[in-house]
Amino acid sequence: MQHRENKIHIGFFGRCNVGKSTLINTLVGQDISIVSEYSGTTTDTVKKTIELTDIGQVVLIDTAGIDDKSVLGEERKKKTLDIFSQVDFAVLVISENRFDIYEENIIDECKRYSTPYIVVYNKEDLFPIQENLKTEVSLIVSKEDKSTREKLHQILRQEIRKLSLEQQKPLLNDIIDQGDVVVLVTPIDASAPKGRLILPQVKTIREIIDQHAIAITVQETELGQAINLLGKEKIKLVITDSQIFKKVDSIVPKEIPLTSFSIILAKEKGNFNQYLSGTLRIDSLQDGDNILILESCTHTPTCEDIGRVKLPNMLKKYTGKNLNFTFSAGLSNSFNDIEKYQLVIQCGGCMATKKQMQNRLLPFIEKNMAITNYGMTISYVNGIFKRAVAIFQK
Numbered sequence: 001m002q003h004r005e006n007k008i009h010i011g012f013f014g015r016c017n018v019g020k021s022t023l024i025n026t027l028v029g030q031d032i033s034i035v036s037e038y039s040g041t042t043t044d045t046v047k048k049t050i051e052l053t054d055i056g057q058v059v060l061i062d063t064a065g066i067d068d069k070s071v072l073g074e075e076r077k078k079k080t081l082d083i084f085s086q087v088d089f090a091v092l093v094i095s096e097n098r099f100d101i102y103e104e105n106i107i108d109e110c111k112r113y114s115t116p117y118i119v120v121y122n123k124e125d126l127f128p129i130q131e132n133l134k135t136e137v138s139l140i141v142s143k144e145d146k147s148t149r150e151k152l153h154q155i156l157r158q159e160i161r162k163l164s165l166e167q168q169k170p171l172l173n174d175i176i177d178q179g180d181v182v183v184l185v186t187p188i189d190a191s192a193p194k195g196r197l198i199l200p201q202v203k204t205i206r207e208i209i210d211q212h213a214i215a216i217t218v219q220e221t222e223l224g225q226a227i228n229l230l231g232k233e234k235i236k237l238v239i240t241d242s243q244i245f246k247k248v249d250s251i252v253p254k255e256i257p258l259t260s261f262s263i264i265l266a267k268e269k270g271n272f273n274q275y276l277s278g279t280l281r282i283d284s285l286q287d288g289d290n291i292l293i294l295e296s297c298t299h300t301p302t303c304e305d306i307g308r309v310k311l312p313n314m315l316k317k318y319t320g321k322n323l324n325f326t327f328s329a330g331l332s333n334s335f336n337d338i339e340k341y342q343l344v345i346q347c348g349g350c351m352a353t354k355k356q357m358q359n360r361l362l363p364f365i366e367k368n369m370a371i372t373n374y375g376m377t378i379s380y381v382n383g384i385f386k387r388a389v390a391i392f393q394k
Helices: 020-028 073-086 101-112 131-136 148-167 199-210 220-230 242-251 261-269 272-284 306-319 354-366 374-381 385-390
Strands: 008-014 046-052 056-062 089-094 117-121 181-185 214-218 235-240 258-260 290-295 324-329 341-346 371-373
Touching: 008 020, 008 073, 008 101, 008 148, 020 046, 020 056, 020 089, 020 148, 046 148, 073 101, 073 354, 089 101, 089 148, 101 117, 117 148, 181 199, 181 220, 199 214, 199 261, 214 220, 220 235, 220 242, 235 242, 235 261, 242 258, 242 261, 242 306, 242 374, 258 261, 258 374, 258 385, 261 272, 261 354, 261 371, 261 374, 272 306, 272 341, 272 371, 272 374, 290 306, 306 324, 306 374, 341 354, 341 374, 354 371, 371 374, 374 385
Parallel strands: 008 056, 008 089, 089 117, 181 214, 181 235, 235 258, 290 324, 290 341, 341 371
Antiparallel strands: 046 056
C-alpha cells in the first residue's frame, strides 16, 4: 500500500527558459505549468502527481529559474533552493550548451542533501549539444522528438526505483515475525479525526498484516482486558500513542516490549542515533533556553494539540524551567539564527518522506545541535525512555 507520504518527490531545476515547465507538461500529458518565451514565467513552485509504471505515484515539482534577474528574482531563487530539502530526486535541465556556475550550484545542493540527480539537455533541435557536454548529460531531448515523454518516463523509472523500494521498507520487519501478536493502543479523544484512525496507526496495522502477524487494536481503557484475554506471554509488542505513554506503561507488564508510533517513525524516517543522544539534552535545559518544535504538516492547533500545547507543558513541568518555544510547520528547512536553540524536537513525520525528514534536520545536524522527536521526548519526561527504545537496540 502506498501512502501519500511515501510518494517520491522529483524536482526540476535549471535556468529560466531551459524548458523545465515544457518537460513537466510532456511527462504529465497536459499543461499544468505555464510555458512562455519570456524569462521568469514560472514564479512559484508548481506540483503535480503522476503515475509511473512499476513505481506508483510520484510528485513532480516545477521551480523558478535559478538565474532569474527580475525584481523578485532573489526571492524566487531562495524558494527554488528551499525546495531541495523536499525532493527525493532532482532533474537538472540545461540548454544552449550552457553549463557553469548556475548548474554547478544546483549540483552542489544535490550533493549537500545527498540527493541523486540526472542532467537533461533540452532543445537539442535548436541548439545541438557540444561534444564536451555529452559526458555530463543523462538524456538529450527536443520538442521535435516524439519519444521524449517515453524517454523521460523510462529514465525516471530506472533512477528512482531503488528510492521507492527503500521508502516502502516495512517499519517492523526486523522486529516481528509471522504469527506474532502486536497490540496497538489508539486513544479516541478530541484530537482524533472523526470516523478514522490517524495515518501512523493505519500504516502500522497494514505492515503488521503484511508481515503475516496479528494486529489487535484497542483503546487504553480496554488494554488491560486485552492483555488478560491474550495472555502476556503471547504478546510480542505493544505500540501506543505517545500522548498516553505513562498510562500505558503502568498497564503493560514490564516483560512485554513497549514503544510508540512516533518512535517507530523515528526509526524509519529520522536520524535515530541523533535522536537518542539529543533526547538526553533535556536534563541540561536551563531557564530562558529556546526550543524549536518542528511539525511536518500544517494543521489547525487545538487546546489539546500535542506539539504546541501538551509537549511544552510536559517539558516545563519536568524541567521546572522557564522555557521558550518556537513552532515551525511544513517542510522548509530555512531557519534564522538556528544556533539560538538548545533543543530541536521533530514530530513523527507521518506526512513526509524519509528524505524530507532527514533534509529538514540537516542544518541542525551540520552544527551538531541536539535533536529529538515527539515520542522520545514524551517517553523521557515520563521516565520510560529506556523501555521505549530498548526493542530497537538489540
